[in-house]
Amino acid sequence: MIAIAADDVRRPLGRVVATERRPNTPHEFHFWTALDANVGIGTIVRVDGTVVVNGHVPQIYGVVMEGQSWTDMLSPLDDVLGRDGQPDGGLVATQRTEIRLYTASVLRHIPDEPLQPVPMGTVWLADDHDIALALRMDGYVGRTAIPVGLYRSGGTESPVYLDADFLLGPEAAHLNITGVSGLATKTSAVEWLLQSIFAHFPADKGSVAAVCFNVKGPDLLYLDQPAALAADDLAMYEKLGVPAEPFQNVQYYAPYDAALRGLATIRSNEALQHNVQPLTWGLKEVLQYAVTLLDREDIDAKADALIDFITDRVVGQKFSDPMLGGEMIVHTFADLDQWFRTLLDGLERKDSQTWRTHHVATIRKVRNRLVNLATRCAGLVTDGADVSDLPFGTFEDRSVHVLDVANLEEDAQGLIFARVVSKLREHLERRDLGVNHVVVFVDELNKYAPSDGPETYVRRMLLDIAERGRYLGMVLFSAQQFRSQVHKRVVGNAGTALYGRMDGDELATPGYAVLSPAVRTKLSTLDKGQLMVRHPHFTQPVFVRFPRPSVLTGRLGVERFPAAPLEEFDAAMLRRLRRFDGGLTLDWLRSVIALVDEPDVIRAVRATEREAPRDARSFFSAQFRRQVAPRELAAPQALVQPLARPVGDDPYGF
Amino acid sequence: MQHAAVTILGGAVRVCDVPPPAHTTFEGFLDGIQRSTTIAYVDGVPLLHGTAAAAIRARDADGRMITWRAPQIDHAIYASRVLLGDATWNDIGAILDARGQSLYDSDDALPVTSRHPSSLLRQALDALSRVRNDLERAVGDTWCDAHPERPLYVDGSVRTSHAMMRSPGVIGVVKSHATLYVPDDALGLVTALGAGQRTSVIVALDAADRPRFLTWYLRLRSAAGRDPFFGLIRVECGVRDADAREAESHADTASAWLLAERSPIARPDARWDVMPYAIRDCEVYLRAVA
Numbered sequence: 001m002i003a004i005a006a007d008d009v010r011r012p013l014g015r016v017v018a019t020e021r022r023p024n025t026p027h028e029f030h031f032w033t034a035l036d037a038n039v040g041i042g043t044i045v046r047v048d049g050t051v052v053v054n055g056h057v058p059q060i061y062g063v064v065m066e067g068q069s070w071t072d073m074l075s076p077l078d079d080v081l082g083r084d085g086q087p088d089g090g091l092v093a094t095q096r097t098e099i100r101l102y103t104a105s106v107l108r109h110i111p112d113e114p115l116q117p118v119p120m121g122t123v124w125l126a127d128d129h130d131i132a133l134a135l136r137m138d139g140y141v142g143r144t145a146i147p148v149g150l151y152r153s154g155g156t157e158s159p160v161y162l163d164a165d166f167l168l169g170p171e172a173a174h175l176n177i178t179g180v181s182g183l184a185t186k187t188s189a190v191e192w193l194l195q196s197i198f199a200h201f202p203a204d205k206g207s208v209a210a211v212c213f214n215v216k217g218p219d220l221l222y223l224d225q226p227a228a229l230a231a232d233d234l235a236m237y238e239k240l241g242v243p244a245e246p247f248q249n250v251q252y253y254a255p256y257d258a259a260l261r262g263l264a265t266i267r268s269n270e271a272l273q274h275n276v277q278p279l280t281w282g283l284k285e286v287l288q289y290a291v292t293l294l295d296r297e298d299i300d301a302k303a304d305a306l307i308d309f310i311t312d313r314v315v316g317q318k319f320s321d322p323m324l325g326g327e328m329i330v331h332t333f334a335d336l337d338q339w340f341r342t343l344l345d346g347l348e349r350k351d352s353q354t355w356r357t358h359h360v361a362t363i364r365k366v367r368n369r370l371v372n373l374a375t376r377c378a379g380l381v382t383d384g385a386d387v388s389d390l391p392f393g394t395f396e397d398r399s400v401h402v403l404d405v406a407n408l409e410e411d412a413q414g415l416i417f418a419r420v421v422s423k424l425r426e427h428l429e430r431r432d433l434g435v436n437h438v439v440v441f442v443d444e445l446n447k448y449a450p451s452d453g454p455e456t457y458v459r460r461m462l463l464d465i466a467e468r469g470r471y472l473g474m475v476l477f478s479a480q481q482f483r484s485q486v487h488k489r490v491v492g493n494a495g496t497a498l499y500g501r502m503d504g505d506e507l508a509t510p511g512y513a514v515l516s517p518a519v520r521t522k523l524s525t526l527d528k529g530q531l532m533v534r535h536p537h538f539t540q541p542v543f544v545r546f547p548r549p550s551v552l553t554g555r556l557g558v559e560r561f562p563a564a565p566l567e568e569f570d571a572a573m574l575r576r577l578r579r580f581d582g583g584l585t586l587d588w589l590r591s592v593i594a595l596v597d598e599p600d601v602i603r604a605v606r607a608t609e610r611e612a613p614r615d616a617r618s619f620f621s622a623q624f625r626r627q628v629a630p631r632e633l634a635a636p637q638a639l640v641q642p643l644a645r646p647v648g649d650d651p652y653g654f
Numbered sequence: 655m656q657h658a659a660v661t662i663l664g665g666a667v668r669v670c671d672v673p674p675p676a677h678t679t680f681e682g683f684l685d686g687i688q689r690s691t692t693i694a695y696v697d698g699v700p701l702l703h704g705t706a707a708a709a710i711r712a713r714d715a716d717g718r719m720i721t722w723r724a725p726q727i728d729h730a731i732y733a734s735r736v737l738l739g740d741a742t743w744n745d746i747g748a749i750l751d752a753r754g755q756s757l758y759d760s761d762d763a764l765p766v767t768s769r770h771p772s773s774l775l776r777q778a779l780d781a782l783s784r785v786r787n788d789l790e791r792a793v794g795d796t797w798c799d800a801h802p803e804r805p806l807y808v809d810g811s812v813r814t815s816h817a818m819m820r821s822p823g824v825i826g827v828v829k830s831h832a833t834l835y836v837p838d839d840a841l842g843l844v845t846a847l848g849a850g851q852r853t854s855v856i857v858a859l860d861a862a863d864r865p866r867f868l869t870w871y872l873r874l875r876s877a878a879g880r881d882p883f884f885g886l887i888r889v890e891c892g893v894r895d896a897d898a899r900e901a902e903s904h905a906d907t908a909s910a911w912l913l914a915e916r917s918p919i920a921r922p923d924a925r926w927d928v929m930p931y932a933i934r935d936c937e938v939y940l941r942a943v944a
Contacts, residue, residue, distance in 0.1 A: 072938065
């Protein structure tokens with residue numbers, strides 16, 4: 001195949017033709033080829049002109065966007081006549097003259113001026129050099145090139161590069177990928193591209209990290225585990241200069257499950273716990289983003305004002321008020337509940353309807369809504385003060401942080417997204433995140449940034465990243481099944497767009513009208529690992545292949561590292577503690593927590609996890625108040641004789 | 655209507671059923687075209703620009719047509735030298751020569767009989783036809799020299815070329831029937847031929863009554879309800895040193911090949927009933943390049 005391919009590149013592929021009814025223009029031309037020519041939709045070709053213009057023989061690069069074939073048959077009836085009406089009948093001695101006519105969209109004219117219609121000339125399959133020129137990659141290859149895949153056609157196999165300045169900023173930024181579900185294309189493409197970015201992002205552009213929100217399934221949960229790759233994939237890695245290795249620095253974060261017995265993630269296999277951390281926030285962390293959880297129609301301006309007051313004046317500081325009867329410090333949801341109770345009791349005692357201009361009804365309402373947050377986001381929001389968070393400020397270069405929010409309610413997902421993105425933004429603005437660029441990957445954009453439906457905090461944040469993120473170094477990599485149903489400003493601000501196999505209904509929407517019918521057909525039949533790429537440097541979409549990610553797929557990961565089974569409470573707590581001391585036993589734990597309530601045990605486990613003490617056994621035990629040691633009760637001593645002894649067989653003893 | 659001098663093998667024209675065609679072995683298809691335009695009149699004498707071309711299109715193993723060697727193409731001006739006079743003739747010749755074109759005397763074969771412009775034009779067209787025939791013959795002879803055994807389908811008569819007459823694989827197909835090769839009393843039999851039927855072999859004689867070539871009529875397509883000549887062709891081939899039985903056998907074989915060439919149909923050419931697609935292909939090719 002390679003030998004044939006080499007010949008194909010050396011032999012002319014076809015010839016440019018133009019008629020009055022089908023003329024060539026500066027942006028489009030037609031050419032015919034032999035019937036066996038190795039050309040198809042997406043093939044990049046070069047036209048060598050024959051007439052010198054302004055001192056140069058023009059060369060034009062184009063990508064095939066449409067193909068047609070026909071014969072000299074005047075009417076289908078001719079074939080019926082020729083075969084005596086029998087489809088398999090008759091001897092057909094001669095094959096009819098047939099034409100293969102292709103239409104190509106111009107990628108580039110060399111020289112650029114004067115811009116003229118494409119001249120008649122010979123058409124050649126593009127080689128590596130041609131591909132670089134055609135896609136204008138010659139301007140950034142060797143400086144800011146990020147491999148996105150291999151262009152393969154007609155035996156040519158050339159790397160295609162994105163420009164980091166247009167992928168991660170500052171010129172343009174953001175990437176959006178769309179395609180039908182179930183082919184693993186979207187997630188695989190993002191995993192591959194992150195690997196490519198980590199391998200090729202130039203050092204002089206600074207450092208880069210990724211924050212991925214795993215909103216469904218296990219696909220992002222084994223990024224640190226190697227995959228068995230086929231030879232073809234390995235060859236692609238080699239050609240594209242990306243190490244076929246899993247990510248070296250990955251941290252996983254997940255809130256606890258609702259019962260607080262373990263983390264709400266499928267990545268719960270004991271062998272993978274070394275880089276899995278709980279994601280838990282306390283009152284202070286949550287209150288700032290409480291608006292994401294509160295119903296805007298329910299929380300009016302008065303309630304908003306009270307929440308702001310509590311956030312600014314009450315939480316985390318000494319607060320005294322005559323109505324409270326003294327000084328209080330609110331650190332936790334439990335403290336806040338106590339604060340509200342004290343306040344309301346004071347109001348009742350004094351028979352007052354207002355406190356600091358806030359009506360008692362508003363106070364009751366805000367108390368109800370805020371204290372309820374701990375219940376609605378149980379597992380994420382702690383009732384105590386223990387916090388486990390992303391390492392804002394110490395992000396490492398080429399690190400990946402995966403937040404597994406797949407098992408959470410939408411409220412909690414929204415809260416996590418809002419807070420994490422806000423924190424990233426704050427740190428990027430202050431230039432103290434630890435890295436200069438952070439890629440935020442969000443799947444299911446149809447759900448989080450729909451083109452219609454109510455305005456949500458998450459959608460506003462996505463819009464904000466899309467429109468202003470590139471100035472900060474915050475880059476949105478987003479994915480969805482139906483691009484047409486995503487907010488236009490989110491996808492419109494994505495400088496780079498990738499398309500996997502597309503659904504026919506989606507392709508019928510107006511957004512795809514700019515593509516030729518042949519390109520739409522190709523999009524609807526793309527294989528796994530094939531993408532159509534749009535990038536600011538490419539004047540036309542380009543089809544590329546990318547290798548399978550060198551990380552374990554979600555399906556294989558679940559098979560190889562099955563999730564830990566649901567455990568009894570004490571076994572679940574022991575598993576969490578054994579991360580710090582493998583010698584701890586269930587008997588020891590049971591003896592320590594025998595008389596302790598579950599919430600106190602959880603609090604102690606969290607404290608141990610937070611502190612990661614050298615002597616976990618002692619640290620954990622010290623978290624409980626001294627208890628009276630249990631002891632066996634002696635057999636009761638009979639001090640009073642029974643009034644009467646039973647007589648004979650009278651059971652009543654009378 | 656003219657009658658050719660013939661001898662009927664077996665004494666009388668018979669109707670023969672051709673064996674069903676299983677395949678065709680024609681490898682080459684020879685055809686020619688001509689095109690003309692009257693470009694000027696000099697003292698009432700027409701100057702005709704004529705293009706004649708001939709080529710063989712070969713059929714490869716996949717049934718696709720490719721050109722065998724280079725086509726023969728001739729562009730020239732045809733005029734009556736006698737009527738133009740030597741001085742004018744030489745002036746025009748010099749101009750054309752500078753442009754790389756030729757000037758042919760249309761009186762070369764036949765003397766001028768009338769100064770009527772239509773007559774002169776007809777004479778020029780006849781000259782152009784002769785050039786076309788020469789080109790066809792030259793191309794055919796080249797084929798016969800190169801591949802004397804390989805079957806060649808010739809659109810038209812083969813009797814003008816000794817080489818083609820001698821080559822056993824060459825078959826000429828005549829689509830017009832201005833000259834009859836059967837006696838009048840056998841004409842009804844010819845016009846009544848059904849699809850896939852032929853006449854027995856007829857020996858055409860030269861002026862000395864010697865066998866010149868073999869010919870027979872073949873009905874390619876049913877003419878029911880149509881012109882009696884619809885789908886009717888006359889086949890020519892050289893005379894072989896063989897007996898009548900072998901001649902009939904050869905006619906069966908060649909007729910079966912010709913029947914196999916009926917598909918694909920040669921539409922939209924108006925002569926599709928008697929023209930194989932490969933000959934149409936050759937004509938289209940020549941029109942494109944000549």
